[in-house]
Amino acid sequence: MKTTVIIPTYNERENLTDLVGEILALDMGAYIIVVDDNSPDGTGQLADDLAVQNERLRVIHRPGKLGLGTAYIAGFKMALTDNADRVVTMDADFSHNPRYVPAVAALTAQCHVGIGSRYVPGGGVTEDWGPRRRFLSRSANTFARIMLGLDAHDCTAGFRCYRREVLQSIELDRIFSNGYSFLIEMMYRCQRLGYTFGETPILFENRHQGRSKISQWEIYKAMFTVLRLAMSRLLFWRPAERYGTRAANLQTKQHLKAPTSAVPQKPDL
Numbered sequence: 029m030k031t032t033v034i035i036p037t038y039n040e041r042e043n044l045t046d047l048v049g050e051i052l053a054l055d056m057g058a059y060i061i062v063v064d065d066n067s068p069d070g071t072g073q074l075a076d077d078l079a080v081q082n083e084r085l086r087v088i089h090r091p092g093k094l095g096l097g098t099a100y101i102a103g104f105k106m107a108l109t110d111n112a113d114r115v116v117t118m119d120a121d122f123s124h125n126p127r128y129v130p131a132v133a134a135l136t137a138q139c140h141v142g143i144g145s146r147y148v149p150g151g152g153v154t155e156d157w158g159p160r161r162r163f164l165s166r167s168a169n170t171f172a173r174i175m176l177g178l179d180a181h182d183c184t185a186g187f188r189c190y191r192r193e194v195l196q197s198i199e200l201d202r203i204f205s206n207g208y209s210f211l212i213e214m215m216y217r218c219q220r221l222g223y224t225f226g227e228t229p230i231l232f233e234n235r236h237q238g239r240s241k242i243s244q245w246e247i248y249k250a251m252f253t254v255l256r257l258a259m260s261r262l263l264f265w266r267p268a269e270r271y272g273t274r275a276a277n278l279q280t281k282q283h284l285k286a287p288t289s290a291v292p293q294k295p296d297l
């Protein structure tokens with residue numbers, strides 16, 4: 029079973045060496061694709077240097093800061109070409125600790141998409157989050173869950189593992205959102221296609237080095253994405269059985285059964 033971890037980077041020079049080292053040291057023999065957007069701090073060059081030392085690491089270079097969503101898509105395409113069976117996505121700043129990678133990836137034995145989740149029992153964030161940030165994060169999640177009827181508890185988490193068939197069947201180039209709202213749209217599309225989710229608790233840590241790239245503008249865009257998708261959900265409503273129902277998905281989770289359908293039908297999103 030080939031596992032490929034995609035790490036989008038923009039100015040992550042101080043984190044990358046340790047992160048790559050820890051992932052490569054995991055027993056699962058994971059492969060890594062770093063997707064760098066010509067980081068001014070030289071992260072791309074560092075990734076190339078690390079790739080020379082380890083053949084399980086590959087690097088995609090893009091000409092400038094093109095956004096998190098398209099970085100994931102570029103990584104997905106390369107991972108599929110490289111015959112990955114499952115594809116993990118995680119941040120470069122240690123907010124997603126590499127020690128959780130095996131557990132997140134293992135979820136795909138029972139469901140289509142695994143999530144390293146802050147919002148299931150045992151999960152959470154490290155101490156430094158003040159009440160305002162906690163409230164913002166929780167309410168953004170609840171808003172997206174309710175508006176889009178999402179099953180998962182952590183809908184904005186970037187720590188995920190997708191089975192190969194999920195990425196093959198989603199028309200990646202038709203995903204409209206870029207940036208952080210990509211995560212919400214991707215989850216919504218997966219659920220519409222009848223794919224199931226599993227969550228394992230993680231402790232989300234503050235970034236080890238460097239600065240966050242999320243802006244206020246990204247938060248507005250994420251809200252817009254939720255409203256846009258909620259509208260399309262209303263307009264393009266189809267009988268639930270075509271997509272798999274929420275109840276069926278929950279049942280799959282409870283009984284930890286492998287879903288029986290191979291590749292569900294694609295709806296018009």
Ligand SMILES: Nc1nc2c(ncn2[C@@H]2O[C@H](COP(=O)(O)OP(=O)(O)O)[C@@H](O)[C@H]2O)c(=O)[nH]1
Binds near residue numbers: 039123
């Ligand atoms: N390639 C690429 N990576 C990005 C871009 N924006 C953010 N990232 C990476 O995406 C991950 C999450 O970003 P981060 O700034 O930590 O967001 P935060 O955790 O929400 O504050 C990190 O690994 C960033 O380096 C981008 O435009 N292009």
Ligand SMILES: [Mg+2]
Binds near residue numbers: 119121123235240
């Ligand atoms: Mg971060």
